[in-house]
Amino acid sequence: MSPAFSTIVLALAPLVSAHAVLGPEPAAVAQEHPLITPSPTLPDPVTRTVHRKRGILDDLKGDVNSVLSGLGSNVPSYVASGVPNFFQDFPVGEDVRKSLGLDDSQVSALPTSVLNVPSYGNWTNQGWNLRFRGNVYKQPNISEEKLNDLANIFLIDTSVEELPPDQANQARNLTAAIFVLQQSDENVTFNLQPAPTAGASGEQGGGGAVTPNGGSQQIRFPYETTTQGDFDAFVHIDGNGLAAGNNTSNIQRLNVYTEGSDIGNATSYLVPPTGLTIISDIDDILRITKIYQPKEGLLNSFARPFVQWENMPNIYANWSRSIPDFHFHYLTTTPEQVTRNYMDFIYKTYPGGSFDTRPLNFSDVQATLSIRKYLLNKIFETYPERKFILVADTSNSDVMKDYPQMVTDFPGQVQCIFLRNTSATDDGDRFPYDTSGFKDLDRNTYMFFKVPDDLTNLDIQNGQCLNASIPQNLTFGYQGLPFGINLGSGAVSPMYGTSTLMGILMAGFAVAFMV
Secondary structure (H helix, E strand, O other), rough: OOHHHHHHHHHHHHOOEEEOOOOOOOOOOOOOOOOOOOOOOOOOOOOOOOOOOOOOOOOOOOOOEOOOOOOOOOOOHHHHHHHHHHHOOOOHHHHHHHHHHHHHHHHHHEEEEEOOOOOEEEEEEEEEEEEEEEEEOOOOOHHHHHHHHHHHHOOOOOOOOOOOOOHHHHHHHHHHHHOOOEEEOOOOOOEEOOOOOOOOOOOOOOOEEEEOOOOOOEOOOOOOOOOOOOEEEEOOOOOOOOHHHHOOOOOOEEEEEOOOOOEEEEEEEEEEOOOOOEEEOEEEEEEOOOOOOOOHHHHHHHOOOOEEEEEEHHHHHHHHHHHHOEEEEEEEEEEHHHHHHHHHHHHHHOOOOOEEEEEEOOOHHHHHHHHHHHHHHHHHOOOOOOOEEEEEEEEOOOHHHHHHHHEEEEEEEEOEEEEOOHHHHHHOOOEEEEOOOHHHOOOOEEEEOOOOOHOOOOOOHHHHOOOOOOOOOOOEEEEEEEEHEEEOOOOOOOOOOHHHHHHHHHHHHHHHHOO
């Protein structure tokens, strides 16, 4: 029995006593009357600066067949987290120095660089607070031969030497971005300037934002970098010609330049207390990743140029043009060391917007599963009066759990949830997805879709989230199993007993994963 087969059997063993269906897909679920919950209001949307102890979490080494135990079932980590397992356990700091054989004098001679993540700011009674987020590091000089050796660690059934020249170069560049030396106890200074453009949304300026009349100033970040080189906090900034957040609906763009670093620049967004924000995943919803196929997912992330998923840029461009003051926020649980490619791709293909990535202290599989909810909570708490559109795909089990949970945790703030059904559109996705979290939600507030065109002509600004012509077929349990088997309260009663069903599931996954 192969490890992958064993993993899937373990994942499904606790579930076979549930109701299941063999054969045709279940009929579409009847629509219920919407449940309207008033949005909460706070007298002052106070900025929350979260201070985390930046220790290195438990090291959970493993391959693509490693499993998790905290989900209620055992699921391969690269599927459960939405991040391939090869993007876990990156070396940091002293590990990198030792692996490259560098002494202290060699490290001291290296120039300092900064990763500056495009971020967001909010309005309080004291004025604008802007979140500064990134990492300070040094880039060692690594020979091409050594980079090839290091890059080959991350490749499956191939090597850098076998890749086309452009892909080999990208693999080496990404490897170099991983093997950096994070710098602790550093002070960082930023220069702010009005930003004329950002992103490729199809209209002048990009994104749902404007260029402010002022805002130029210098900011010294008030805290030193952590032991892993990170900085992340909201800092008060002067008005200096910026429109007050309680007197405008416009989102204002600011370029954030890091002093002393040519590559430590980003565009950040001052977002007023009310309005509409889209929080979008990136992998397998905005670009083709195939995270559920490790070899393909690795090549698509590590070596190949990023490719948009079908005509999804047109959908986002239309939203950016047609919805006034629409804030775009991109949230990926990919580690921050490798997110420059993500940011470059987004800004060339989609509307400009703020970003969230996985900090270095969220370094293992268990932590990866918590980071999305942590980042979602952070932005929801920062804007308690804004409405949110959540977009992702079914290959992320954390999304399938976290997105519906946000409706419960933040009543009235989630306007729509859109999920691409990857198992229905890509036969390479053979893993089930759990729809149980959606059982008690208003069924007009979410939609599972197959192609970007399913999202056309929806008035999401006014809360139209469901395209009635797109069958939903939710069973509110595990779906996407072999032979059309679906589990959950919405599934048809089983035709077979538990032992027979278990045998069928085992046989199905044996066929699916052992060939």
